[in-house]
Amino acid sequence: MQATLDASRIKAISLDLDDTLWPIWPVIARAELALQDWLRPHAPATAEFLTDGERRLTLRREVQASRPEIGHDLRTLRQELIRRALQRHDEDTMLVEPAYEVFIAERMRVELYEDARPALAWLAQRYPVVALSNGNADVQRIGLGEFFHAGFSAQxxxxxxxDARFFHAAAQAAGVLPQEVLHVGDDAALDVVGALDAGLQTVWVNRAGHDWAHDSHRPHATVGDMQALCALLGAGS
Known part of the structure; x- marks a missing residue:
């Protein structure tokens, strides 16, 4: 059953970052290349190993299987992946920290969708906006901090x-009740179904025009981009 968005109830916005405000995979690809380039003079065997996407994925799965408790912590997960790659090739594991800093610096260099910054400015003038990300983007380092009242990362x-506690933290940070928060994000399961189960209203940002695949849940509204979200909220206010 399709829920109906009630804009009059919205007192705060919680907002996903990756693939909602910018495409994430080009960013990760550049960060992987920066990491490999930095490692090449310091740990050439590890650098060569990490050039192969299948080997990186296999090693990542090994780390996740052996250390499930860090699955939400992308920083520790990435550092452990680098450490194991270095260790496997008998290269200096003291390189983990500086190597990770190279990776994360590049990861923070995102290219926003054209609609993202104007939409953030519009939303921030009207609501406290709270970032909620399972990734490790930092809105301050990215240069978007002025638009956010608060921000939480899973790590x-x-x-x-x-997890409902994550969504409820956004409500608490904004000083409102969960049912007074509108959560906006691109991931049907993590963003929409998760937020609905936590008692929030939801808008699905469906840039690619995917079909909805969760029969027991439906977003309160679906938009193609962030400007459409602003138009939707402006029309409903």
């Missing part, structure tokens, strides 16, 4: 979406 909070 800092200890759990991520779809």
């Amino acid at each position: 800092e909070f200890g759990v991520g979406k779809p």
Whole structure:
């Protein structure tokens, strides 16, 4: 059953970041290349190993299987992946920290969708906006901090979406009740189903025009981009 968005109830916005405000995979690809380039003079065997996407994925799965408790913590997960790659090739594991800093610096260089910044400015003038990300983007380092009242990442909070505690933390940070928060994001399961189960209203940002695949849940509204979200909220206010 299709829920109906009630804009009059909205007192705060919680907002996903990756693939909602910018495409994430080009960013990760650049960060992987930056990491490999930095490692090449310091740990050439590890650098060569990490050039192969299948080998990286296999190693990542090994780390996740052996250390499930860090699944939400992308920083520790990435550092452990680098450490194991270095260790496997008998290269200096003291390189983990500086190598990770190279990766994360590039990861923070995102290219916003054209609609993202104007939409953030519009939303921030009307609501407290709280970032909720399972990724490790930092809105301050990215240069968007002025638009956000608060922000939470799964690696800092200890759990991520779809855990209800994560969504409720956004409501608490904004000083409102969960049912007074509109959560906006691109991931049907993590963002929409998770937020619905936590008692929030939801808008699905469906840039690629995917079909909805969760019969027991439906977003309160679906938009193609962030400007359409602003138009929707402006029309309903």
